Amino acid sequence: MSSHKPLMFSPLAGAAAPAAGWRARARARLQRQASRLFLTAEGLRELDGDGLQHAAADWASARAGQALELIVSARLLHELICEPGLPLGEEEELQAYGHQQFAHYFGAAARNWPLASWRADKAGLGLSALHGLDWAGLQYLFEQQALLPRRVRPAWAPLLHQLLQDEPEWARAPRAGLAWVEGQVLTWLQLEQGRLQGLRQLRLAAATRPALLEALGELKAELQVPLLVQGFGLDAAGAALPAAAASLRFLSDLSGVAPQGDWFASKAQPQPGWPDPDFLGPRQRRWPLAWPLALSAALVLGTAVWGLQDSRQNLDLAQQQAQRLTAEVQRLGGSKPSARKTEVAAVAKRGELDALRGAQEAQKLLQQAWEPLLSNIEQAGLGEAAKPEPGGISWLSLDYSAARGELRLEGLASDKLLALQLADRLGHAPGWRQVMLSRFQTAEQGLSGQRFELTARLRPELLQPDLPGKDKP
Template sequence: MNSSPYAFKRLRRRLLASFAQPQALFLGSEGVSQAGDAKPQVFADWCHAHAGAAAEITVSAQLLHELVCEPGLPLQDESALQAYARQLFGHYFGAVAKHWAIASWRVSSAGAPEQCGASALHGAAGAGLQASAQQFDVSLRSVQPAWAPLLRRLAAQQPDWFKAPCAALAWVEGQVLTWLLLEDGRPGVLRQLRLAAPTQVALAETLRELCGVGEPAHRAKIWVGGYGLDSAVPLASQAWPGLQVAGRLDARGPELAWFEVPAAARALALPLPDFLGARTPRSGLAWPLLGLGLFTLLLAGWSAGLGRQQLLQAAEQRAALQAELRNLAPGAPKPLAPTSKTAPLKSAELEQQRTAAEVQGLLRQPWEALLANVEQAGADAGPAGTLSWLALDFNAARQELRLEGLAQDKGAALALVDRLAAAPAWGDVVLSRFQNAEQGLSGQRFELSAKLRPSLLQLELAALAAKDEKK
């Protein structure tokens, strides 16, 4: 009984975290920090203080090693690319590199060979990020190298810089410099270098060597940003045409606003490495499903409280009746069987126990995986707005689920049925009703029923292609 409120609390916290606005964090060698933080902290401590929240992590260049693959290598899928990257990192950095997290990326464009590469995350601060997030029900949305969101933001906000024949991004953190060179908007060179000293004079000397000032290449447009340098001789005083310095390079930490990616930049053909792997975009069904899930949880909690109250009342009445019987004098005639009072009491008690059992069954269900399956199947059934949900009804005793919704055409509803039926946890998926929606609703109203096997539910549905290959 004591575990049920805790399970309910964790389930509610996970659902809220899944749809919470993510908080921007910067991961350095000492831990994570937010805008305005005076001192970094261990990520597990941050999760403990922000249980049920969401986070997007930008990783410091001081915790990264970068790799750009030679064009033409036979790296057709992500597993081959990651295996190749891990082999090279292991060759240069030893056996410890076998345990580093790898974030791979690819860029394809018409008329040019595909480019690919990988980032490796090392250091104690980056270990166990996902485990800490899961322990405290924190939704970890992304863990990206600092240069990746920065490049996307600049591409959207400074199109002249991005579309220049030769453009460069120089991101500096103390003595660590990340140098990204673009040609006509395509990444060509990605290197990490170490400055001779954490000074703006040393940075200027390194940039001159990289872009060849005095040569034709000095026409490159260079954007420079970062932190951790001295303030003795500002880089702006040593600047040359095409060099743009953003912010204060002598700041103690980065400006996290630099890593906020505008919506217009998400569709650009630019590297998108993520140490969490490929992420499924959230569909337009997310918020309706969240509303259905929260409504179900609130109803279950209310039913549990009501059932418990009724059980306590029945127990008190039963104890009072037993005490009254014990107080009868010896030899006194026993009362007749109180069928008119005890029978309704027993029936009510059984009904309360049944209601409590149903509530307990609902609380034990894997709601997060169930709602995620419905959301993903709806997203795969058609473009955003094709499906809208009206109701969800689940019978925990019979493991039967009923969904009601609106579809713009019958094909979307049938595609939804096929997508769920292909999952191992879903059985007897049937489109039981399909008719014109009543007045005030747009589309066709449908009803779907299914039998569930909760132990087989996964957070993500298996790809249909993989299932077809097995056949």
């Protein structure tokens, strides 16, 4: 639809600069509020900052270590609505269908376009295709500068979420329309009681108000729905916008050079029936116990690092003691210092070995893939239905030796059967071996149920994020 050339990024140019350090990456992950940017073919425009357009490379190099939320201009998008009834239940099937359709209309190059899928309800689904820029190069640039994109969405999606909250009467109408204007590009959305039913792009004859009013007149005559209009990029000269009416309202004068951040300010989670396309892929559901288990893993890792530092201190003390003893023997001029030297060397050697073992253990813990391990423990504790039962399993401690591949879990179960079922399910999971309940006892005062201890040997490279069912060995 647009005639601009694709925005390209050179991986070699990015590689010339050193990649950002781990501190910057950690800062981006821990940043509470992501910086919002409007992505165009020319670069990035800040929606929360100065509001100016910046070349992507310049902006990224000056702001390393930030979390980002990108809102994509309609000029970089093509839209596709899927026919009802198509067997596209899985995300892979929907993506494959979208690539096939876009390649049919726009050529073989469209097979490589990033796609963002959306599902408005059981019958409505579609795809947005990102074109006109080097998306892989932009991702590489972000990676080099420790910039973490959290969401990358078509502009119409956050705008629709905002208006569904700010305009409740419009959202409840049996049929309604929304026109998103970016110069000559008009994105037209049709809704039924707040649910998206139609989405298409039109091109105005010119980026002027008269051309827009002509197109809106045709759409209103065709559909007869209350219509909201929002956008920017039109020539302010010429015909004035009509006064607000029940059937047509302009939310801005459309003559601005850029969008405003408050147009996309909604922080509400998408409700059922709201489309939520994201070029980073569908948002993953988080397990409710992920953070407590991650905290337990962090405590284990912290303990290992503390032990490593303690071993290093012991080694330093042993070496200092050995040096003092050697100096004392030499001062006294003893006739048989060899035995003493041997003893001193043995003490230093033991300290060295202890420090080496501590360092190896800490390194293995840092390299451990914690996500599938903690996910397995959590899912096994929840059971087959993945829903906690009253009086189920509560975890008390986790102890893992990465060097030996040995895991010890301590928990509290409402009865012995739950603990036995837990051990049985973990015993059939990939990467778990020799899963045994080594201890049962009635919980001490203040706790109720059966306190148990579970031991296992792990092969971390075989662990999988999801446990098989009971009928899947």
